Amino acid sequence: MAHRPARGHRCVPHTADVRIEAWAPDREGCVAEAVAALVDTFVDTASATATGSSEFRVPPAHDGDLLVGVLDEVIFRMETEGELPLGTEVHPAADGGLVVRWRTTGTDAVELVGAVPKAVSLHELRFGPASGGWECAVTLDV
Numbered sequence: 001m002a003h004r005p006a007r008g009h010r011c012v013p014h015t016a017d018v019r020i021e022a023w024a025p026d027r028e029g030c031v032a033e034a035v036a037a038l039v040d041t042f043v044d045t046a047s048a049t050a051t052g053s054s055e056f057r058v059p060p061a062h063d064g065d066l067l068v069g070v071l072d073e074v075i076f077r078m079e080t081e082g083e084l085p086l087g088t089e090v091h092p093a094a095d096g097g098l099v100v101r102w103r104t105t106g107t108d109a110v111e112l113v114g115a116v117p118k119a120v121s122l123h124e125l126r127f128g129p130a131s132g133g134w135e136c137a138v139t140l141d142v
Contacts, residue, residue, distance in 0.1 A: 006133065009034075009037035018117065018140040023133055027063065028090035030127070030134035031070050031098065035088040038140065042114040043084065045108075049088045049105035050086050060096035067136055070100055070118045071116055078116075082107045115142035 007029055009022040017039045022033035039045060054077075058069040071091070077083045093099050095131035117140040127136040 009040070011031040011037065011041055012137075017121065017142055018115065020140065021135070021136065021137045022134040024130075025133045027134045028092060028098065030136055031046065031067055031090045031100075031140055032088040034067060034138060035073060035074055035085055035102075035135050038117060038138075039084055039086075041050055042112060042116050042142075043110040044113045045084070045086055045105070045110050046085055047111075048105045048109045050105055051109070052079055052083070052104045053098065053102060054083070057093055057102045058098040058100065060093075064122075064125050066098055067127045067138070068120050068122065068125070070082060070098065071138065071140075073100070074121065078107060084110060117142055 007024040012019045013020055020037035021039050022030050024030040024033050056073060058066050083104045084107055086105050087103035089101040091099045119141040121139040121141050123139055125138055
């Protein structure tokens with residue numbers, strides 16, 4: 001496998017849905033990269049600018065459930081508030097959960113380039129330490 005940067009994400013071929021992979025040196029960075037990967041599957045954010053910010057907490061859970069909780073929140077806010085994250089910071093919370101901060105823009109400020117995700121699938125979900133950092137693979141139902 002070719003050398004890859006310490007942090008990043010990509011979309012990988014999948015039969016009917018969309019599959020993303022993300023990696024980073026730590027768990028929280030991997031979650032942030034997964035958010036970027038999710039957004040990149042269906043919108044072009046290149047010309048968008050952040051017009052707001054938000055913060056939320058994910059309660060303590062297993063690592064996979066934390067990841068799904070954050071990705072589900074992206075889909076929920078997109079559907080209910082017309083809001084998308086342009087930048088994501090994830091920090092561990094004292095209780096074992098996560099604190100997520102987003103720089104956001106409205107869905108009307110971005111160009112649709114792919115199928116909009118409807119849900120995060122638990123099928124073949126992977127998230128954990130690997131290769132000196134953290135990696136995840138997630139299937140998005142579209």
